[in-house]
Amino acid sequence: MTRENKPGQEPRARVVAEPVSELTTNRLSVYLRCLTALDAEGVRTISSQALAEQFHLNAAQIRKDLAYFGEFGVRGIGYYVKELRRHLRQILGLDRGVRVAIIGAGNLGLALADYGGFRADGFEIVALFDTLKEKIGRRSRGGVVIHDIKNFKKMARREGIGIAVVAVPGDAAQAAVNAVAAAGVRAILNFSPGAFKVPRGVKLKSMDLTVSLESLSFFLVQGEENG
Amino acid sequence: MTRENKPGQEPRARVVAEPVSELTTNRLSVYLRCLTALDAEGVRTISSQALAEQFHLNAAQIRKDLAYFGEFGVRGIGYYVKELRRHLRQILGLDRGVRVAIIGAGNLGLALADYGGFRADGFEIVALFDTLKEKIGRRSRGGVVIHDIKNFKKMARREGIGIAVVAVPGDAAQAAVNAVAAAGVRAILNFSPGAFKVPRGVKLKSMDLTVSLESLSFFLVQGEENG
Numbered sequence: 001m002t003r004e005n006k007p008g009q010e011p012r013a014r015v016v017a018e019p020v021s022e023l024t025t026n027r028l029s030v031y032l033r034c035l036t037a038l039d040a041e042g043v044r045t046i047s048s049q050a051l052a053e054q055f056h057l058n059a060a061q062i063r064k065d066l067a068y069f070g071e072f073g074v075r076g077i078g079y080y081v082k083e084l085r086r087h088l089r090q091i092l093g094l095d096r097g098v099r100v101a102i103i104g105a106g107n108l109g110l111a112l113a114d115y116g117g118f119r120a121d122g123f124e125i126v127a128l129f130d131t132l133k134e135k136i137g138r139r140s141r142g143g144v145v146i147h148d149i150k151n152f153k154k155m156a157r158r159e160g161i162g163i164a165v166v167a168v169p170g171d172a173a174q175a176a177v178n179a180v181a182a183a184g185v186r187a188i189l190n191f192s193p194g195a196f197k198v199p200r201g202v203k204l205k206s207m208d209l210t211v212s213l214e215s216l217s218f219f220l221v222q223g224e225e226n227g
Numbered sequence: 228m229t230r231e232n233k234p235g236q237e238p239r240a241r242v243v244a245e246p247v248s249e250l251t252t253n254r255l256s257v258y259l260r261c262l263t264a265l266d267a268e269g270v271r272t273i274s275s276q277a278l279a280e281q282f283h284l285n286a287a288q289i290r291k292d293l294a295y296f297g298e299f300g301v302r303g304i305g306y307y308v309k310e311l312r313r314h315l316r317q318i319l320g321l322d323r324g325v326r327v328a329i330i331g332a333g334n335l336g337l338a339l340a341d342y343g344g345f346r347a348d349g350f351e352i353v354a355l356f357d358t359l360k361e362k363i364g365r366r367s368r369g370g371v372v373i374h375d376i377k378n379f380k381k382m383a384r385r386e387g388i389g390i391a392v393v394a395v396p397g398d399a400a401q402a403a404v405n406a407v408a409a410a411g412v413r414a415i416l417n418f419s420p421g422a423f424k425v426p427r428g429v430k431l432k433s434m435d436l437t438v439s440l441e442s443l444s445f446f447l448v449q450g451e452e453n454g
Binding site for chain 1: 253261284320321327389414423439441443444446
């Protein structure tokens with residue numbers, strides 16, 4: 001059973017007490033992206049069934065995930081696209097704009113700094129940081145300035161950095177994680193390889209390219225052996 | 228209980244019948260990286276306990292994961308670093324060298340093409356592909372040539388592409404996934420946002436930057452509400 005609102009009734013957002021799994025928040029992100037696409041197409045309402053069919057999702061899962069955060073469905077109508085989108089952005093903390101710094105101005109750091117998708121989603125890349133003197137003061141193609149990592153703490157406070165992206169060589173990564181945590185930044189998206197000691201109260205999410213490629217390579221080997 | 232070999236005995240690699248979870252293969256990748264670092268430092272043997280302490284891992288988990296694939300530990304010695312590293316590379320299919328193509332020669336695709344870490348790990352970036360006429364024939368800074376996506380199928384066969392990396396804008400991603408699958412490439416590492424229809428027999432692993440950032444943003448919001 002899905003809890004639903006009567007037509008015309010304001011959806012109520014629930015305060016969430018239990019911890020929410022990362023898989024759930026990942027799905028909320030996906031729903032948000034689907035709603036943004038629908039909104040851009042001028043779609044005003046959609047049922048969980050239609051949402052699932054259009055975007056290759058699971059209707060029951062959608063209803064369950066959303067019911068956890070509030071009563072967003074309206075009987076006989078489904079979801080109001082604009083409204084649900086606004087609620088999801090609020091749940092994910094995107095309505096306030098999240099300020100992001102990138103540690104490491106190598107190929108990957110520079111590419112991430114100029115990646116257009118972030119800004120549309122409510123993230124703002126505020127600054128790049130590096131240790132190399134010859135890089136400091138220069139800019140990415142998109143205009144993000146490269147600062148001295150020594151000034152990270154000062155700038156993180158002044159600029160209100162919420163998330164630090166770590167894109168440095170493996171042997172510099174633990175030092176970068178430590179510097180970020182010492183500056184009071186509590187969320188890290190890490191692209192550097194290896195296992196890290198993460199200070200208490202800090203959330204580190206790793207996107208390890210090599211680990212992902214190796215997992216695909218393993219899949220290919222297994223396929224050959226089993227097929 | 229860990230199964231162990233007697234000193235001097237060749238470790239036996241097991242044929243794995245049951246499916247192995249992605250979390251397990253991810254951990255194997257991490258172990259491999261640790262062993263590569265130890266080998267470079269000239270370390271010849273290491274116990275699961277020492278491996279765990281040095282790299283912030285779990286000793287019991289290491290023993291369990293490795294025991295699944297064979298009998299690699301030697302009583303009173305631990306693991307032979309070089310040998311275990313060789314076995315892990317074999318299990319992950321890295322000993323043969325995996326050939327990779329990148330679809331999308333934008334900022335991210337170009338950065339990935341020149342990322343030095345891949346080659347050391349047994350992956351070779353063979354080619355970039357794009358649809359834009361003005362990009363075709365040019366090269367990344369590191370020298371990877373950009374080809375017309377129309378020639379993907381032909382080149383994938385000729386070059387023996389094992390994995391395709393998809394780094395195109397969201398609205399072009401499903402077409403890229405379809406083209407890759409139609410060419411007979413069975414493993415995709417996807418950086419484009421959105422949910423995809425993935426043909427049967429093809430494994431798609433998504434690294435969605437926005438989803439990861441949104442999950443961190445959610446963590447920050449929850450922290451404020453609870454703390």
